[in-house]
Amino acid sequence: MSAPARPLDELDRRIINLMQGDFPLAERPFLGYVNRLNVSERQLIARIERMLQERTLTRFGPLFNADRMGGVNLLAAMAVPEADYEEIALVVNAQPEVAHNYRREHALNMWFVVAAETPRRAEKACARIEAATGLEVFRFPKEREYFVELKLQA
Amino acid sequence: MSTPHSRTPAHKLDDVDRRLVRATQGGLPLVPRPYHQLADQLGLPPEEVIARLRAMLDSGVIRRIGVVPNHYALGYVANGMTVWDVDDAHVDTLGEAVGRLDCVSHCYRRPRRPPMWPYNLFAMVHGHSREEVETQAARIADLLGPALRARDILYSSHILKKTGLRLTESASGER
Structure with a gap:
């Protein structure tokens, strides 16, 4: 499988390093990251959506056992x-x-x-x-x- | 984050849990209030969606919630399943030690299938190159010492499918 065409940028990397676990069980869970990532809630959601489309991420959500x-x-x-x-x-x-x-x-x-x-x-x-x-x-x-x-x- | 729950009893899911698993196994809705959207979808109060997910997380039914990166996209192009034939008398002690190495993401004991398959210890190693995986495999071999009888590394060359668990509609109650 080949790597995506767009190289990872700083935000992609920080999302990957920060968000592999502990996604909050809260009313607005993305808000917990906006300060640390210095993006708005909407930008963060849009970026995760793009990373899924580009196949940088294979999934976003709970991992069941x-x-x-x-x-x-x-x-x-x-x-x-x-x-x-x-x-x-x-x-x-x-x-x-x-x-x-x-x-x-x-x-x-x-x-x-x-x-x-x-x-x-x-x-x-x-x-x-x-x-x-x-x-x-x-x-x-x-x-x-x-x-x-x-x-x-x- | 890495607590193995393998020796504690299973969490019995009820029908509402199962609907929640089915609604989230493909991923969470990408909206500001994902649990509220799930609640609307399922006709449940949002507090109940959150409480049930928390219970599944606590019992280990959910390993974690977050993003799942594609190894290849991160440059982890060498994914080696290292396999080892280790003396049965020592495999559990040594398996624990191998699992503690930073480079190992998964480590299991599995049955041998002789003559095709003499190996009983599996350790997944991810690297940026095969050389990196081989350096790490050499560390594992050192750790196994005289208990090691045979070894191999199986590299993955293609992901043919990667979807995670899919609950089917009709499984409820079947044993």
């Missing part, structure tokens, strides 16, 4: 023949339970996360993918979580 709803985030992988790669990516991505899907350089070259509210739904999604593709889905359920903290500095 399926595990904590009694559900699962199941990591799974397949060894996909190169000739069929794009077609199989479409099949996998078409499953609503597939939250992320990455091409990786390995014999197991397609790695995806199945986020579902119940283990049974996750398993059914894997089974559907196996039936549709004829390929084995290797399941890598998490046995222990040692650390999760994705905060990137811009």
